[in-house]
Amino acid sequence: MNWWKEAVIYQIYPRSFQDSNGDGIGDLEGIIQRLDYLGGSKDSLGVDAIWLSPVYPSPMFDFGYDISNYEEIDPVFGDLSTFRKLLKEAHKRDIKIIMDLVVNHTSHLHPWFIESRSSKNSPKRDWYLWKETPHGVPPNNWLGAFGGQGWEFDKRTGESYFHSFLKEQPDLNWRNPDVENAIFKMIRFWLDMGVDGFRLDVVNLYVKDEFLRNNISYFMKGPRPYDKQVHTYDRDRPEMHGILRRLRKLLDSYPDKRVAVGEVMQDFPGNVTLPATYCGKNDELHLAFNFMFLFSPWKAESFFQIIKDFESALGEENWPNYTLSNHDFPRHITRYMKEGETIPRAKVAATLMLTLRGTPFLYYGEEIGMERQKVPFKKIKDPVGKKYWPFHPGRDPERIPMAWDGSKNTGFTTGVPWLPTYEKADKVNVEVQSQDNNSLYNTYRQLIQLRKNRKSLRKGNLKINLSKDKKVLFYKRKEGKEETFIFLNFTNENVEVSYPRKWQLDEILFSSVGRSALLKQELEDGFLRVLPNEAIIFSS
Template sequence: MTATTWWKHGAIYHIYPRSFADSDGDGVGDLPGITAHLDYLSWLGVEAIWLSPFYRSPQRDFGYDITDHTDVDPLFGTLADFDRLLAEAHRRGLRVILDFVPNHTSIDHPWFAASRTSADDPKRDWYIWRDPAGGGPPNNWRAVTGGPAWTLDPRTGQYYLHSFLPEQPDLNWRHPEVRRAMHRVMQFWLDRGVDGFRIDMVDYLLKDEHFRDEPLDGHGTYEPALARYQLNQPGTLELLRELRDITDGCPGRVLIGEVEYRLPLPRLTGYYGNDDMLHLPINFWLLFTPWQAHDLQTFITAYDGALPGHAWPNWVLGSHDISRMATRLGRDQIRVALMLLFTLRGTPVLYYGDELGMTDVPIPPHQARDPWEGRDPARTPMPWTAGPNAGFSPPEARPWLPPGDPSVNVAAQRADPGSLLNLTRALLAQRRGHAALRNGSYQPAPAPDGVLAYRRVHPDEELLITLNLTGSTLDIPIPGKPLLSTHSGTSRLILPHEGRITMLRAAGHVSEVEQALAPAS
């Protein structure tokens, strides 16, 4: 591990800027609000922050529909505010990762405005235009947001492709000028000093050259993650090599890529290339693996074993696109889930507020904001205090989404040694303090039904992680020194939903541990 591989050492903290802290009282979080809370993130112990888009945008998809990739939307502040955030983060030893959205622009982007003026405009081929077929769309492709992936433009009589909302036309990455323009966007932010990018939907960059229909299943539909022609096309990996070359031109930067959530492992691991594409293709599988010890162990072992020797794992248990971790898994599992996230081999990504156990907030229909429907409950304001507007906005403001449970807040949990927040901080401290957690190997350990156990093995030390996913108290004699429990446990009794990290002080303890954890015959 070196300074250039900092992204292997600690956790990445994902901030949804609209919802983190509102500094100016308009009800929407902003860049100065993030800057004001950098001390909190430094205290928590994360390595880096990843910011969802804050670029100029009409906000039809809350920033993923961009009109200028190299400027800050006034809703979030100014370029000077960003530079200040970056400088203050670096002063505290925090890295800053930006969302890079290369697949599409806003329908209001000057490029698309020019592209749709006529079929002869120089920008026409910067986007994907096709003639109608059979009186309708060019093929059967569907948008991720639902409905056809094509919209007819009456002015020229052709359809344009949008893999997401109709207001988000896809760029044509087969056009060399498009690639060069987006490369310049990356270089713009690298020159300002950012520490890397999380690339949005990298597997959609190239589409089938012949625009063939997707094969349908027995229900007349298809699963986007398994689509043959709309994504994951030959040549995509070459595009990523170009992006990696730009990133590598500034040593110490990281390139992270969002791929389809349920991408099969061979496709997922292919995005590492020969250590010349993505540093971290995001592994979303823990979001969908059944929360049972056997299923988790099976997937974790398969994923760890499927990675090429040069590849580094990564893990996600929360996202701005799905229900919150505490809601999906239940409050009784949140502590053991966080211990899993921070003790597996690889880089963990923590979604803002999950360190507090934030749950989904029911959004009345008249307050719903999400054009896709359903993502608002996991994007509500960060609760800093129990006061008005949860300390997210000034008291007189109206937050863009309603805050959740006022008893779940940073101030209260910082003052409570037994809180989930302080457990998260302790887990991050354990990760920093133990080479076995930072870069030791992962070895599954035998365990009774309902218990997930594994060892993290390093030449200098060996740790055992025991996660009880059941509601039963278990009597498991574990030799070694208890380092941390989710429930302050130190005895041989493992409490319901308890996780424990134990130091195995000598190699000779390994066989005793295996014997102690083995299921009863």
């Protein structure tokens, strides 16, 4: 089986993980210093791969998602020699490295765009989406996801270029084969260096409608003009699938099965069918993010339906993946917060993520229960927050520096941190939780180790059920003769669950509330009493 199917993947937002030089910004050397925390020793968290948010040179209008050079490292993070050191040290610990690949657009300061905008006759003019705009009138009604028109008038040549996000992020023209060739050449540069794969940013936006047709708008569809549009012509164009098939062939031509996981941009609340289509017949993306968990209420029946639907949409050929938090969405511990139940719920969520069929993606800090934290207006860095505050706080609350210990700057930096540090770090930090066997951190460690020890959890099939009262999600994972049974109680009450009689619940492998054995009345013939907010795992 391919390594990425069995792996636990951990997303790092590099600016916020560990600062090594006191400038207040996390960097590659800082990540190297924390590798033993992530994997490689008996005391490690135990993850198998790291996904790094962008570390390429960037003017940082969108904090790295506006790239000005695809084959270098931004000095704020280090340099290529530091990156090679990170690769070497990570691989020494059997940790893979996945890079963020942002190729829907570049920075407006990328040499390609500087050349493209220099003249209508530039050989790179057609590398971007330029259109004549008499009197500055946009050629269609496409908008930017961060607000405003999607077309920016350029006085230099009297034409406008399209940008899906900020005007400092001009979109590439993927209909031009020269663009694809240049991007694929860059991808080979990193693969040849030893990078294990890529996370593809907004992968469904690359290709736009050939005729630049207008999107339909519905007044009641969403709060902002961008949300009101049905994005028929500025995303999800059919030509994208051919590009992904060619990319898949490139990645699969390398040994050790390099991986591509795609972010598929969708309107709230999303669906599971669209990302599944970008896996094709197991010949496009290896993995496509299913963000439905990010919008799910804390209900067993909601998670049950998402899982069932995603498995069905993917079919037998493709492999699922799941995530509960990332750098763009509120942290799930905050979404599911409830007095007296927050940590128990977080343990149930961790069990769900680490025992489902599929690849789990964790977000730094979730293993210690870091919550979303408001950032004062004067300290907001995110362009979304600056534009829409106070109606939208931006994404900075999800990007607070990692809480390593309870010191003033939480062990993150000796300087002034780029964002405010975590206010609850005096009690919620790695140092404290690593010494508490019942902590959320040690729950993650225990579950990750259990996953490593049991092939049924890594690669087994899935038979999923919902209790009659819709309070407990329970399922069986099976690989060969090995069977593992998981019960997740999404309520704060005892629930009796009727499970298939042929299930032989033998040894308790894990209980989030510390049960090591069952009383006779808790396990009668075909019934299991699941305790409030309990996740419990059995072997057969």
